[in-house]
Amino acid sequence: MFTALILDEESSAKLRARFAKEMAGGKAFCHHVTLAMGERLELVTGEPVSVRATHFGKVAGRVCAVKVDGITRKDEKAPHVTLATFWSAKPKESNAIEEWKELGAPIELTGTVQICN
Secondary structure, three states: OEEEEEEOHHHHHHHHHHOHHHHOOOEEOOOEEEEEEOOOOOOOOOOEEEEEEEEEEEEOOOEEEEEEEOOOOOOOOOOEEEEEEOOOOOHHHHHHOOOEEEEEEEEEEEEEEEEEO
16 A cells, blocks of 8 residues: 555646657656555545656666655655656666756646555
């Protein structure tokens, strides 16, 4: 179980369009921002939440993601949306991204907080 901000379809499509080149050849995700693993957070679920993608990061040849502002994770890691994984990489490898490059203009994203199994 985990608590996450699940992006709406329009937000996922924005990310897929904007980062198509960076995601080429990988397995696309563009799905959610993990907020807490193994627990339910005291957040209102089902209501729309807006965040902004502000930075792009990657672990070369493994995973790429965008960092978001406007919501926090319980574990204090950078809140992010995994865009794509490559080879046998897992989406959680986005947590290892150390260098984030600022985007020219932030990307507005919307989703709902949900408890996922």
